[in-house]
Amino acid sequence: MAFGYNGKILVVDLSSGTWSVDEHDDTWYRTYWGGGALASWYMHKFIPKKADPLGKENVLVFATSVLCGAPLAGFSRYTVAALNPLTGGFGEAEAGGYLGPELKHAGFDAVVFKGKSAKPVYLYINKGEVALRDAGHLWGMENGPLHDALKQELDEKGIRVASIGPAGERLVRYACIMNELVHANGRCGMGAVMGSKNLKALVCRGDEKSITYADPEALKEIGTWHRKELSTHMPNVNLGKNGTPMHVMAQQNSGILPTRNWQEGVFEGAEALGLPGYEKILEGRHTCYKCTVACKRVVKNTEKRYGGPEYETIAAFGSLCGVADLDAVCKAHERSNALGLDTISAGAAIAFAMELAEKGIIDKKELAGFGDAAGMVAMVEKIAKREGLGAILAEGVHRAAKTIGKGAEEFDSTVKGQEAAFHDPRGKSGVGMGFALSPTGADHIEAPHEVAFQGAAVNLIKPLGILESPKPLDCGDEKVRYFVEGEKTWAMNNTLGICNFVVRPIFAMTYEKLCQTVQAITGWETSLYELLLGAERSIVLARMFNVREGMGRKDDRLFKRLHQALPEGPAKGNFIDEIAFRESLDLYYEMMGWDEEGVPRKGKLKAIGLGWLA
Numbered sequence: 001m002a003f004g005y006n007g008k009i010l011v012v013d014l015s016s017g018t019w020s021v022d023e024h025d026d027t028w029y030r031t032y033w034g035g036g037a038l039a040s041w042y043m044h045k046f047i048p049k050k051a052d053p054l055g056k057e058n059v060l061v062f063a064t065s066v067l068c069g070a071p072l073a074g075f076s077r078y079t080v081a082a083l084n085p086l087t088g089g090f091g092e093a094e095a096g097g098y099l100g101p102e103l104k105h106a107g108f109d110a111v112v113f114k115g116k117s118a119k120p121v122y123l124y125i126n127k128g129e130v131a132l133r134d135a136g137h138l139w140g141m142e143n144g145p146l147h148d149a150l151k152q153e154l155d156e157k158g159i160r161v162a163s164i165g166p167a168g169e170r171l172v173r174y175a176c177i178m179n180e181l182v183h184a185n186g187r188c189g190m191g192a193v194m195g196s197k198n199l200k201a202l203v204c205r206g207d208e209k210s211i212t213y214a215d216p217e218a219l220k221e222i223g224t225w226h227r228k229e230l231s232t233h234m235p236n237v238n239l240g241k242n243g244t245p246m247h248v249m250a251q252q253n254s255g256i257l258p259t260r261n262w263q264e265g266v267f268e269g270a271e272a273l274g275l276p277g278y279e280k281i282l283e284g285r286h287t288c289y290k291c292t293v294a295c296k297r298v299v300k301n302t303e304k305r306y307g308g309p310e311y312e313t314i315a316a317f318g319s320l321c322g323v324a325d326l327d328a329v330c331k332a333h334e335r336s337n338a339l340g341l342d343t344i345s346a347g348a349a350i351a352f353a354m355e356l357a358e359k360g361i362i363d364k365k366e367l368a369g370f371g372d373a374a375g376m377v378a379m380v381e382k383i384a385k386r387e388g389l390g391a392i393l394a395e396g397v398h399r400a401a402k403t404i405g406k407g408a409e410e411f412d413s414t415v416k417g418q419e420a421a422f423h424d425p426r427g428k429s430g431v432g433m434g435f436a437l438s439p440t441g442a443d444h445i446e447a448p449h450e451v452a453f454q455g456a457a458v459n460l461i462k463p464l465g466i467l468e469s470p471k472p473l474d475c476g477d478e479k480v481r482y483f484v485e486g487e488k489t490w491a492m493n494n495t496l497g498i499c500n501f502v503v504r505p506i507f508a509m510t511y512e513k514l515c516q517t518v519q520a521i522t523g524w525e526t527s528l529y530e531l532l533l534g535a536e537r538s539i540v541l542a543r544m545f546n547v548r549e550g551m552g553r554k555d556d557r558l559f560k561r562l563h564q565a566l567p568e569g570p571a572k573g574n575f576i577d578e579i580a581f582r583e584s585l586d587l588y589y590e591m592m593g594w595d596e597e598g599v600p601r602k603g604k605l606k607a608i609g610l611g612w613l614a
Contacts, residue, residue: 003214004521005029005066010108010130012123014197015056015115017132022112030524031609033495033534034065034109036092039081040541042112043090044613049548053083053091053189054171054196056116062103062162062202063110065497069101069211069289070521072223073230074502074509076101076289079494080162085173085189086345086396087417089546090439093176093190096288096499097183102160105206113197122163122201124154127210135200140166142338143178144305150203162202165340167384168195172394174345174419175384178337182296182307183288186342188418188440214523222517226502226509227292233508236293239501240285243297244311248274251315254451255571256427259319260370261351262413262561265424266569269324273314277326282308293501301327302334309333309343312444315422316347321354322370332380339384348419349393349400350379352411361406362389415442416555423449425558426566426574428472429581433483436556436585439542445500447486450479452506460505463528464489475580480587492535537608539592540600544613553598556585 007029009022032038039061051057060082067075078100084091103111107128120135138146143165150161160180168175168191175191176184185191194200213219230236238246251257252270259267271277281301287294297308309317309329317323317332336343351370356362358369366382366389367375382390392400398417401408413420418441425432434446450470453461458469461482470482486505493500496518503509509517511528518526546552558576565575589596593604602614 002026002029003212003523004070005109005211006104006107008108009110009112010125011112011114012132013114014117014121014132014199017117019130019132029066031534031537034068034497035063035077035079035094035494035538036081036491037495037534037538037541038065038110039063039079039092040090040538040545042110043081043083043545044541046112046114047083051083053085053088054192056197058083058193058196060113060190060193060197060199061110064100064104065109065495067518067521068497069104070213070219070517071208071290072219072226072517073291073293074288074499075497076291077494077497077499078103080177080185080190082188082190082193084418084440085171085192086398087188087441089416089549089551090542091188091190091193092440092542093185093187094494095177095179095183095185096291097179098160098289099162099179099183099202099204100497101289102204102206103202105208105210106204107206107210111202113199116196117198120198120200122150122199122203124203126205127207138200139169142166143181143340144303144338146201147181150201154203156205159203159205163200163340164191164194165338165384167340168192170384170386170394171195172341172383172386173396173399174342175340176342178340181305181337182286184337184342186344187443189342191340213521215520218520219517222513222520225513229508230292230502235506236502236508239295240293242275243285243295245278245297245309245314246275247311248314248318249276251423253570254427255566255569255574256424257319258315258422258424260322261320261355261411262424263355264568265426265566265571267319267322267324270319272324273318273326273329281326281330288499291499291502295501299330302330303338306334306337312421313343313347316343317350317376320347320351320422321376323373323376324371325373328373328377332377335377335380339380341380341384344421345396345419346380346383348413349383349397350376352397352400352413353379353389353393355411356404356408361408362404410560413559413561415557415559416440416551418442420444420559424566424571425562425576427451427571429475429576430470430479430483430486432558432562432576432581433480433584433588434487436558436581437487437588439546445490447483447490448500448505450482461486463511464505473574475577475584477587480584480591484588484591487539488532488535491538492531495534495538496531533608537610540605540608540610541613543594543598543600544610547599553596556598
């Protein structure tokens, strides 16, 4: 008997309108666990080489995990994965909220969508019952009205919905998937893949009692302990009190707040965007399934059901665009959630266009340049609707730069074709390694940021064998070793379906208690070694998917501006030395058991139980 999970994965063929159920044993689940690892297994199995990311041969996977949906704070995350429309390689985006637990409680650990429906549809899973329903009358709707219509149509208030807006329908390459209007599978254009399949929504209704646990009493005791720890562990206390907007001033004070398309690291309007300004519009907090941290925000000046902007969105539409108007940033956030746009890529595309306008490469009639708050909000609409300049920016910065030409390529802020999130590696080089090595393109959550482990905080990473604080600007041996171990910890969280904000190395749950939690849920006697081994499988599965698509060493790079010195502020003069950075990547390959081109060696594949990839 399986504890903590269903042992069933729903495989839906949208082309034929039929579905089947895959069943796997404990060994399979204990190898792949969930999240990106589980999704990668299906991507390797079903997606042919060189498939079109927006074609019917692509496969879209909603993957929970063996732990997702357990009654613990932060055990709510799930992955959506597919061939990435921005990069042509591996793509995945995680989200919290309520959809992942509801899918588990509805009877399935994952849903795999194949093919393309001949007409718009949505999938409805109700306590194990499956139905593909017509969505023709829903096509074109924004996410909010769509949720209202589905609840009325299904006459079920308890449903949970993951959906796309008009941006996904129009195949904007960085369209996202929204669940409950505030939780986004934001990166990698998963909304565009969903739109390419004529799939408007995944709707779930489950029963929490459907999942049984190996040791319910132990799990209850752990839950009580965890809630207490979350209420006193200061990183969690601060996160609940201030949310991620607190990072605006932290980045500003370090001189690494990306400003005006990465030209600078300080922004004169930072206080208006950060907590000093944000507290004036804050109306409340909300949270994810069973989570007591409640790091999500509600603000006064937008449609409240779309929530308030978090750090990445504030930086995207704020400092990166040179916009100090928080009301405009909140409106851009609201419209992005309604239309279904990744705010990171959308803000990056608009900032890129603003710089081109200032340099005379494009006309200023649609976008005046940095600081144009009204033009920024209007461009969000134009991108989603593919109108005017928005139609070019909807392809992503990398493709837009090639289309525009005239030197626009100089201002490209992408890695592997995906726009970078807003943590400047010129103040923390490990983030640069994450940008370069992420299988999805630039990603700021490949490994915990090294600035968190200075001074006494180094004790948090000693269980990983890192005994001294990693130096923020170092690119040498110790930084690479730190990154290797740190990358595994966050990949572990991904495969287990748990939030980075509730577990070590930064937050409350210790690794010892995490292992006890896994055993209480599944009945499996485990160790940190086994959990990190599963994480390494996830990293290698994604890497091998990219290898088969022709990606490798040549793609593990940073964009040009990061090798240039910051012109002012606390980090003035900082830059990433290109030669030293390349050497650090070479060392990373060696430490990981990969060859000089970044391909995992046969012995490494066999050592971690992935010999079938050799």
